[in-house]
Amino acid sequence: MNDDANAYHLTDHPLRRQIHDEVHARPFEILRAPMRVSHLAMLSGRHGADADRQHVAALCERFGVAPPASGANHLSEDFGPFRLKWERRTEFSTYTFFVHGAFDHPFENPAIDQVPLDWLERLPGKRLVAIHLGLESADMPARSVADTVALFNRNTVVGSVVSDGAARAWTDFRIHDDGYSRMLVRDIRLRERQAGRVVQRLLDIETYRMMALLAFPVAGQVSPELTALEERLASMTQRLTDIRALEDEQGLLADLSSLAAKVERIGNATHYRFNAARAYYALVERRMAELREQRIPGMQTIKGFLERRLEPAMRTCESVARRQESLARRVARTGDLLRTRVDVALEAQNRDLLDSMNRRARLQMRLQETVEGLSVVAISYYGVSLVGYLLGAGRAAGLDVSVDLLRGAAVPLVVAMVWLGVRWVKRRVVRRSEA
Structure with missing residues (x-):
């Protein structure tokens, strides 16, 4: 291919790498029997991710292992005596410890015994799930049903052939005296990645079962x-x-x-x-x-x-x-x-209430009109009286006027002027109230 074909530059979406790599997140472990596994699910709440991550980082520092990156929710590293797979979920974290090596009893000397006790005692959150799992190799002596039940303290055991006959799995779904549940897987013809998937699915079933039952x-x-x-x-x-x-x-x-x-x-x-x-x-x-x-x-x-x-x-x-x-x-x-x-x-x-207010308003308007009429009469009366006083003063001054005649003639004019004045004042007040 011509190198010039890749010479142009395209701007990637900021989330492209993150969402592309999501299909590769949290891969299954590569497991090879015989192996002992201890699994913990600690309920630390929806805001406990940082505390969980810091605690894992402290263990990494103790063993000289690279800690999880800031914001990471998964870690799978070899710590020497054991291997740790840490996964952070929405409200809990799981810690799965793997120790490879032959064993006589799958639940004695469990993998978690290799983990520093002081670090375990300070795990954030409350323990909800604790499981010891033994992965037996195909060349180990086969057990009878009675011997298998005896490994689970003679409790009722359930089990099945899994992965199309590649393995067998047993459990009793009980918490034993040590505080751990027990699972046993016998490898028949499991490939290494297939063994990791079987173990992870069994652990997930118990973990999610307990989380659902909350x-x-x-x-x-x-x-x-x-x-x-x-x-x-x-x-x-x-x-x-x-x-x-x-x-x-x-x-x-x-x-x-x-x-x-x-x-x-x-x-x-x-x-x-x-x-x-x-x-x-x-x-x-x-x-x-x-x-x-x-x-x-x-x-x-x-x-x-x-x-x-x-x-x-x-x-x-x-x-x-x-x-x-x-x-x-x-x-x-x-x-x-x-x-x-x-x-x-x-x-x-x-x-x-509005009808009552309307009736009161109409009554008030009628009373107001009545008062206005009386006011016009009263003011006109005083206005005509003033005209009479004025005419009387002119006659006393020597003017030849008929006081009664002129005062009577002034009545219509005074009444008209008073009425017009009252109307003008009323309109002006109404206009100011509406402004």
């Missing part, structure tokens, strides 16, 4: 409160059909606003948890499908076990979430109906 206690706590609020709303709706006075409607509206605030408070407190449960449960289902399980005779599969127990819990959470959303909608509809009734009643009151 919503179940919340649903149990919220359900009785929702029942009480639903009964209260039903009572308010019945009151709405019976009340007649506006004061009662306004009181009911205040009660309904208080109810709406309580429903909104519950919604704000549980919205994230229920939505997160849906997402985590979807991931559990996806990881189980990716295992491609086949039944081991006489043993329940991992998917069958989880569907029987996890699915009802998730349905309960979904039911409570739907009840909550339905209650919020019903409260809103009832509030709209009640506000409409109050608005109509207020409009009727306002209409009656």
